[in-house]
Amino acid sequence: MILVAPLRAIGQTALQILALLGRIVLFAGDVLAAMVRPPFYPREFGHQLLQIGWYSLPVVGLTALFTGGALALQIYSGGARFNAEAVVPSIVAIGMVRELGPVLGGLMVAARVASSIAAEIGTMKVTEQIDALVTLSTDPTRYLVVPRVLAATLAVPVLVGVGDAIGIMGGWMVGVSRLGFNSAGYLANTLDIIEFWDVGSGLVKGAAFGFIVALMGCLHGLNSGRGAQGVGRATKSAVVAASVMILAANYLLTEVFFSA
Amino acid sequence: MIELSGVHKSFGANHVLRGVSLTVPQGESMVIIGGSGTGKSVLLKCVLGLVVPDGGTIKLDGEDVSHAEREAFLARFGMLFQGGALFDSLKVWENVAFRLMRGATKRPKDEARAIAIEKLRRVGLGPQVADHFPAELSGGMQKRVGLARAIAADPEIIFFDEPTTGLDPIMSGVINDLIREIVVEMGATAMTITHDMRSVRAIADRVAMLHEGGIRWSGTVAEMDTTQDPYVTQFVNGLATGPINPVR
Secondary structure: OOOHHHHHHHHHHHHHHHHHHHHHHHHHHHHHHHHOOOOOOHHHHHHHHHHHHHHHHHHHHHHHHHHHHHHHHHHHHHHHHHOOHHHHHHHHHHHHHHHHHHHHHHHHHHHHHHHHHHHHHHHHHHOOHHHHHHHOOOOHHHHHHHHHHHHHHHHHHHHHHHHHHHHHHHHHHHHHHOOOOOHHHHHHHHHHHOOHHHHHHHHHHHHHHHHHHHHHHHHHHHOOOOHHHHHHHHHHHHHHHHHHHHHHHHHHHHHHHHOO | OEEEEEEEEEEOOEEEEEEEEEEEOOOOEEEEEOOOOOOHHHHHHHHHOOOOOOEEEEEEOOEEHHHOOHHHHHOOEEEEOOOOOOOOOOOHHHHHOOHHHOHHHOOOHHHHHHHHHHHHHHOOOOHHHOOOOHHHOOHHHHHHHHHHHHHOOOOOEEEEEOOOOOOOHHHHHHHHHHHHHHHHHHOOEEEEEEOOHHHHHHHOOEEEEEEOOEEEEEEEHHHHHHOOOHHHHHHHHOOOOOOOOOOO
16 A cells, blocks of 8 residues: 555646646637637727736836846856857847747746736636626637737737847847947847847747736636635646746747757 | 426535426516525526536426527526626626627617616616726625616526625615516516525515425415424524524
């Protein structure tokens, strides 16, 4: 019996993870199907675009600015070990647009948006507002989930694009003011090195991360337990699940886009 | 007419409904009483399809509700939720007119707003309330808005889930009277669940008592007062001793 207990615990955990993955896939399927079938709620979509996209801009912009600056300092001091300080503009640019822009932008949106979606929908669930929607002949998936998922999928790539530019600007500011780079030379170097697909791949990642963030917020909110504790747990689970899935999806997409 | 026959529902090991059979004739106001946690809300939600029963049949005018076209089926209902369940992000009038601005009954915004204001007036709220958000209203006012929303599209059947819970005695009386007036005026079929005996006397044509997952007793209000059923008398008189164990 003593030998079986750990195996049972591993088995139970594995089954729980598989069940969760199954629920996520089925939910995503439902949402995608609802996206192409009327009724549509353009007003809700517009509202979510503002909430998820516009209001996330400050946090994503600040994250990118500081990350770009820190990256420039790190690459400069690391590059100095083999006399390669000149690569700062190139590596800052490629690092930001391919990797740090989408991933850090996605994680910041996960923290800000997945939590707020899960808390809002979870509170609606525990106060019977979701049941009220159904009795008023309104499908909660179409009315609540689709506008959020669609808005996040479209808004996060734009945030990533803006974040890329601000991140490069952060690197440029540090490069010019602290590391002795020539301003025009830094920018010319950046523009020379970046290719279309460097930016494009980051934007595609951003769309995937936006989809994940809103999906996790909605899924955990709709499955929220009772009371304040239930909503709190749903919010925490939404942020954790969104963050882990963003990092996993980032690896998979990088493998697909850039593996030789 | 609503007919429930042998309805069962379990949540895990908790067998809440164990073969509920009940008939609510058209135009009648049925009140279901029973202690907390006896499955009264679950019963209402089973009829609406918000909870799927494990067994038994529920028919509306002879048609099995599980086969009904959802939107047309739900359009016949109005429901007042226990906590109001008003949408926080929408103004009061948008809550009341929610059904009128979407789906098959969609009307122009101005018309929907005018109907909402008329329904608010019917539940004793002035037009100045229309542009407030639900969080700005007292509990009694929220309940009234919930009532206005429930009757906004002139439903044939109205469900009331604990309509007076959390209200002071005067406001409870006001809500009870409103419910009675509206149900009579609209000729609607009503199903109310409550454990407030004042509500029962104000609202009910017939009363049914839910106990241990089944209908223990049913009859008119007058019969309720004279019945010898020890479960009903204990509940109606609020006695701590009797066949119903107060510790559940």
